[in-house]
Amino acid sequence: MPEPLLDRHFLERLERLTIQWQNSLPGLVGGHNTSRFAGSGQEFLDHRQFHHGDDLRAVNWRAFLRLEKLFLKMFQLEPRIPVRLLIDISKSMETGEIDKFHYAQRLAAALCYVGLVRLDSICLQPFSNKLHDAFTASGGRHRFTPAMNFLSALEPSGQTNFLECSRQFCSKYPQRGLTLVISDFLDDRDCEKPLQYLADFGHELILLQIWADEDRQPPWEGELEIEDAETGQKVELSFDGDARAQYTAAFDAHADLIRKVAERNNGRYLGVPTSIPIEQAIFGPLVKSGAVA
Amino acid sequence: MNFLNLGLGELLGLVGAISAGVVALYLLDRSKRHQLVATLRFWSAADVRTELKHRRRIQQPWSLLLQLISLALLLTAIAGPQLGIFDAAGRDHVIVLDTSAWMGSRAGQGILMDQAKANARAYLRSIPRRDRVMLVRADALATPATAFESSRSVLESAIQQSQPGASELNLAQALEFADRAQKLQSQRAGEIVFVGAARVSEEEAALSAVPANLRVVTTSSTLENVGLRKISMRRSPSTPDNWDIFVVVRNYGVRPQSVDLGLQFSKSPAGSRRLTLGPGAEEQATFSYAAKSGGFLEARLNVRDAFPQDDRAVVELPPQASSHVVIYSTEPQLLRPLFGANPQVEAVFDSPDKFDPAVKADVMVLDRFTPPSAPRVPSIWIQPPSSGSPVSVRATKAGMRLDQWHPETIIGAGIRTRDVTLETAESFSPAAGDITVAETSDGPVVVARESNPKQVFIGFHPGRGSMKYQLATPLLIANILRWMTPGAFRQWEFQAGTVGMVNVPVDKDAKADDIHVLDSQDRSLPFTLDNDNSGNNLRFFSGSPGTVRVRMGDREMVYSLTLPDVGEVPWRVPASVHKGVPRPLLGDAAPRDLWPWLALLGGFGLLADWLLYGRSRAFRLRAARTMSPHFKKMAQWRKAS
Numbered sequence: 001m002p003e004p005l006l007d008r009h010f011l012e013r014l015e016r017l018t019i020q021w022q023n024s025l026p027g028l029v030g031g032h033n034t035s036r037f038a039g040s041g042q043e044f045l046d047h048r049q050f051h052h053g054d055d056l057r058a059v060n061w062r063a064f065l066r067l068e069k070l071f072l073k074m075f076q077l078e079p080r081i082p083v084r085l086l087i088d089i090s091k092s093m094e095t096g097e098i099d100k101f102h103y104a105q106r107l108a109a110a111l112c113y114v115g116l117v118r119l120d121s122i123c124l125q126p127f128s129n130k131l132h133d134a135f136t137a138s139g140g141r142h143r144f145t146p147a148m149n150f151l152s153a154l155e156p157s158g159q160t161n162f163l164e165c166s167r168q169f170c171s172k173y174p175q176r177g178l179t180l181v182i183s184d185f186l187d188d189r190d191c192e193k194p195l196q197y198l199a200d201f202g203h204e205l206i207l208l209q210i211w212a213d214e215d216r217q218p219p220w221e222g223e224l225e226i227e228d229a230e231t232g233q234k235v236e237l238s239f240d241g242d243a244r245a246q247y248t249a250a251f252d253a254h255a256d257l258i259r260k261v262a263e264r265n266n267g268r269y270l271g272v273p274t275s276i277p278i279e280q281a282i283f284g285p286l287v288k289s290g291a292v293a
Numbered sequence: 294m295n296f297l298n299l300g301l302g303e304l305l306g307l308v309g310a311i312s313a314g315v316v317a318l319y320l321l322d323r324s325k326r327h328q329l330v331a332t333l334r335f336w337s338a339a340d341v342r343t344e345l346k347h348r349r350r351i352q353q354p355w356s357l358l359l360q361l362i363s364l365a366l367l368l369t370a371i372a373g374p375q376l377g378i379f380d381a382a383g384r385d386h387v388i389v390l391d392t393s394a395w396m397g398s399r400a401g402q403g404i405l406m407d408q409a410k411a412n413a414r415a416y417l418r419s420i421p422r423r424d425r426v427m428l429v430r431a432d433a434l435a436t437p438a439t440a441f442e443s444s445r446s447v448l449e450s451a452i453q454q455s456q457p458g459a460s461e462l463n464l465a466q467a468l469e470f471a472d473r474a475q476k477l478q479s480q481r482a483g484e485i486v487f488v489g490a491a492r493v494s495e496e497e498a499a500l501s502a503v504p505a506n507l508r509v510v511t512t513s514s515t516l517e518n519v520g521l522r523k524i525s526m527r528r529s530p531s532t533p534d535n536w537d538i539f540v541v542v543r544n545y546g547v548r549p550q551s552v553d554l555g556l557q558f559s560k561s562p563a564g565s566r567r568l569t570l571g572p573g574a575e576e577q578a579t580f581s582y583a584a585k586s587g588g589f590l591e592a593r594l595n596v597r598d599a600f601p602q603d604d605r606a607v608v609e610l611p612p613q614a615s616s617h618v619v620i621y622s623t624e625p626q627l628l629r630p631l632f633g634a635n636p637q638v639e640a641v642f643d644s645p646d647k648f649d650p651a652v653k654a655d656v657m658v659l660d661r662f663t664p665p666s667a668p669r670v671p672s673i674w675i676q677p678p679s680s681g682s683p684v685s686v687r688a689t690k691a692g693m694r695l696d697q698w699h700p701e702t703i704i705g706a707g708i709r710t711r712d713v714t715l716e717t718a719e720s721f722s723p724a725a726g727d728i729t730v731a732e733t734s735d736g737p738v739v740v741a742r743e744s745n746p747k748q749v750f751i752g753f754h755p756g757r758g759s760m761k762y763q764l765a766t767p768l769l770i771a772n773i774l775r776w777m778t779p780g781a782f783r784q785w786e787f788q789a790g791t792v793g794m795v796n797v798p799v800d801k802d803a804k805a806d807d808i809h810v811l812d813s814q815d816r817s818l819p820f821t822l823d824n825d826n827s828g829n830n831l832r833f834f835s836g837s838p839g840t841v842r843v844r845m846g847d848r849e850m851v852y853s854l855t856l857p858d859v860g861e862v863p864w865r866v867p868a869s870v871h872k873g874v875p876r877p878l879l880g881d882a883a884p885r886d887l888w889p890w891l892a893l894l895g896g897f898g899l900l901a902d903w904l905l906y907g908r909s910r911a912f913r914l915r916a917a918r919t920m921s922p923h924f925k926k927m928a929q930w931r932k933a934s
Contacts, residue, residue, distance in 0.1 A: 218330070227329050237336065251335050
């Protein structure tokens with residue numbers, strides 16, 4: 001039997017947290033979240049003939065006075081504001097002395113549990129070069145076990161293609177919601193534009209960048225043969241402390257770019273090295289960023 | 294150039310092996326390592342130089358070359374090269390250090406041995422340090438003190454521990470030993486160096502058959518000395534209470550000497566004599582001194598010379614031994630002439646009724662009676678009654694004719710009679726093992742029994758009848774007493790002599806089985822018995838001072854070998870022999886150690902490699918950016934190499 005992603009003690013601590021968002025989104029907010037809009041949150045859809053047994057509160061009395069016929073107003077029940085977790089399962093997540101992929105699985109499981117406890121509608125959407133099969137759950141903590149099984153069954157594969165995934169995501173999920181992207185954001189191509197797409201479509205972004213220490217500051221020195229984990233491309237080079245400094249500066253610039261995308265769209269950004277324990281990452285930087293509270 | 298610790302081949306092999314290892318490690322260290330990364334986008338952004346075609350190639354040849362040269366320098370330093378002498382191997386010398394007795398002579402503030410040690414050390418300093426030296430101490434025997442040794446501290450310690458011995462130098466043997474050791478054990482023969490006074494016996498004075506590579510470093514040998522050569526003592530044959538003392542004195546010097554010789558016995562003056570000795574002459578002085586008791590006899594020369602060790606000799610003399618005889622007889626006047634004639638016999642007469650079986654005596658005489666209990670000491674039974682006699686009496690007759698004596702027996706040795714008729718005599722029936730000494734036609738009349746205690750049975754009365762006037766009678770009694778108490782009649786001779794080889798003249802018919810040569814702990818010493826025209830000559834060797842006893846039957850000679858054996862004349866060194874200490878190697882000729890410089894160079898090379906190509910490169914490159922364009926250019930050049 002595989003080891004569970006999160007232990008009981010950690011889950012108990014997670015029950016105190018709530019996923020927070022900043023934008024006003026249409027729809028029912030889950031659980032303990034409050035909406036700034038008054039009313040029931042129902043939207044008029046159509047009229048139909050009154051039948052016995054219908055709720056008299058929905059009769060259009062104005063139309064009855066004018067036409068002396070009973071028409072019943074039909075309202076569209078608005079769904080809950082979805083909380084979607086985009087989980088990067090590309091091959092690049094496998095690199096690092098501490099596995100980024102496993103770290104992402106655990107982080108996603110923790111956020112999923114926080115959402116389910118607060119009766120949020122959670123969607124776990126893995127992606128690499130495309131969107132893979134998703135898992136949707138809502139309604140309480142008893143749905144967490146299938147969600148954890150789903151996460152545990154994920155295997156890293158493929159290359160990262162943020163642009164394609166963004167397109168698919170926007171067409172697949174027209175309802176705006178809170179989108180948490182858990183990834184290393186190490187796409188050889190530009191990932192700024194795809195993230196901007198998501199924001200432009202009205203999704204509130206929480207970008208969680210995970211990196212291994214080797215990703216930010218490679219410890220090696222001398223003559224190296226570097227292989228890209230996703231493409232298999234190899235480069236032979238001479239690496240020294242000076243080059244390492246340049247490398248780290250480039251990485252930091254890339255992370256800063258992602259942060260700016262999030263902040264520019266009223267979202268939040270959090271960079272988490274895998275050397276920080278997952279519990280400490282959630283109750284430390286993640287809580288401080290306001291993504292959960 | 295000379296390599297002390299490693300041969301050239303060994304050094305090259307070691308350098309080759311380590312260089313191969315270094316190159317392999319270098320290639321391994323500088324080869325490209327494979328790493329899997331998440332993306333390549335930052336690597337290209339890091340402005341690192343890629344080299345796609347250089348694989349398993351030496352990336353920094355100057356660094357490798359510097360490392361190899363540094364390692365080769367360090368290994369060469371370990372090999373211990375020396376500059377200045379191009380001999381591949383040193384030579385093996387033998388120092389023969391004279392440790393004979395003469396080396397204890399006074400010379401200036403010290404003794405000759407001190408001069409010899411200083412000369413030996415000077416010779417050690419004069420030869421190259423890689424030369425090996427064997428030290429041989431030479432006196433009567435040549436003894437190696439060290440093997441061929443290159444450590445000067447070991448050799449100097451062995452030289453320092455050498456002390457003068459007590460024996461004379463046997464130069465021929467010492468040189469032969471050194472020559473043989475050099476031929477058998479040395480790799481490259483050097484010199485044989487004799488260091489000492491070279492005072493030898495007269496036979497060796499003209500020794501010329503010496504090794505060709507001999508060098509002699511002599512010390513002063515023309516010192517004046519008069520010494521005791523030999524002291525001999527024995528009981529006077531005519532007056533047993535007296536000691537006849539013979540002292541031999543020799544003048545070893547080149548000038549005539551007059552010396553006073555004094556004798557003391559138990560610290561009492563026993564005699565003195567003034568002797569005048571010419572150069573190389575020996576004089577003998579004879580003394581007679583009466584002493585029955587034991588004590589120490591000291592001979593002393595009252596002279597002050599270079600060698601005081603041979604001016605005094607002490608010999609311990611034993612008291613005169615005697616035999617205590619108790620005679621139980623009713624007619625003591627018959628036996629008194631027989632037992633009272635010998636001064637070494639203390640005879641006590643008593644009546645038979647006062648017989649005591651445990652009387653304190655060496656011998657008991659029972660004259661014609663049977664004691665109530667058996668005597669506990671050796672006993673002589675004269676005409677024992679048939680009842681109670683230990684030996685069975687066959688018959689008692691008158692007019693028995695004494696037919697035969699057995700001279701082959703100890704008691705019958707030298708006894709014979711002619712036409713003797715015994716007036717009244719008993720004949721015995723001897724038991725098995727009994728010795729028949731004399732017999733008549735009726736049977737044995739004198740029987741000896743080698744029981745414990747010994748017993749002799751005489752069938753006639755020696756003080757009565759015809760036997761009273763026979764010469765055989767006192768001889769018979771004397772032989773019986775000597776057989777029963779040999780210690781009391783032992784013939785002693787004492788000699789104080791010099792250690793070394795001792796020659797003892799012995800009887801011509803002496804057999805080696807009957808001779809015992811014992812040291813002071815009663816251990817047997819090896820000896821030889823040579824026949825020459827004058828008789829047998831017994832030889833034994835004593836290398837250290839002590840007492841040696843030579844026992845032959847009832848004769849015992851005690852050699853107190855306490856006088857040092859001094860060589861008589863200085864050796865006349867052949868003209869062809871090298872003399873004196875050679876000049877030490879100085880200046881450029883002396884070997885010079887190169888290892889400190891090589892070790893410094895090697896260490897500097899490794900330090901330079903670390904600074905130029907090692908881990909400090911990153912720091913240095915950063916510093917170069919901030920310091921000067923020239924340095925930056927240099928750094929780029931190194932990187933490109």
